[in-house]
Amino acid sequence: MKPIDHFNLKSFDLNLLIAFDVLVSERSVTKAARRLRIQQPAMSHALATLRMLLGDEVLVRTGTVMQPTAKASAMASHVGELLRQAQNILMSEEQFDPATEQRIFRFGFSSELEVFLMPKLAAYLQQNAPGIRLLSRGSPRSEVYTLLDTGALDIAVGCFDFGLERYCGVSLYQQSLACCFNPKLIDPDAPITVERYLALPHVLMTLKDDIQGCLSEALMQIGQELNVVLAASDFLTALAAAAAAPVLATIPSRIAQQHAADFGLVVRPVPLDLRIPAVSMIWSARSDRDPAAMWLRDVVVSVLENTARLELLIGIEN
Secondary structure, three states: OOOOOHHHHOOOOOHHHHHHHHHHHHOOHHHHHHHHOOOHHHHHHHHHHHHHHHOOOOEEEEOOEEEEOHHHHHHHHHHHHHHHHHHHHHHOOOOOOOOOOOEEEEEEEOOOHHHHHHHHHHHHHHHHOOOEEEEEEEOOHHHHHHHHHHOOOOEEEEOOOOOOOOEEEEEEEOOOEEEEEOOOOOOOOOOOOHHHHHHOEEEEEOOOOOOOHHHHHHHHHOOOOOEEEEEEOOHHHHHHHHHHOOOEEEEEHHHHHHHHHHHOOEEEEOOOOOOOOOEEEEEEHHHOOOHHHHHHHHHHHHHHHHHHHHHHHHHHHO
């Protein structure tokens, strides 16, 4: 197949193909102008330009009517098909059916959000979109935007900003923190005051090279620093460390409520006013109107909203 000569083709006004199609169809400059909703002199100019570029009269008068030339007649079906294809391409809407879609979506997460969302999301997809598969990875803020730009990630969920023009996003929920500890190793009856909280050794979560972990910015804002003995990359390690050693594990409240008891830990409020960013879902502007991606993002929001309602109901019952 001969390649497209973009350089030479750009010198030809492709609108002239539309004028050609209408002229050959109507066989009248006046009718063609009316159909395209332009003035007759403009239509006459288009015909003159076509005659010059094609080296052909295009339309010739035969008696009282205009007839296409042999060359114009030979071109007409090809030009018509070309315009129909262009119209179909430009006007078509991509079809999406979650029940039949076959696709892998790549998620990036900060800290605990992967284990919080993905099991629920996977369960929903198995029932409603079994052909959609999920690939997830930890993604610190320093890397997530590059991963979205390159297509290595389709969606990122975490403490991410989306103010830049090439990213879109939505805030999902505001985080809160709790601290967990082993009541056999740390007295559960003594209140966790600010002084005691700062004095006790800590284990935190981190996705960066910072011993103060994901709380480093929040601690800096209030001018405090913790005695961190372990900064781990996942909440399981943090909870396991709190079960084995007399340390406080400060983690998101939702994770503490779901998993602390599995490690024999008790949960207490964090006595400091640590302001941490809200959890957001972000994606590249390139995929903003992708029907499958739009559907999946709506599912993520719905899954988290249903989880929040369930947590509220359980809290009321307790």
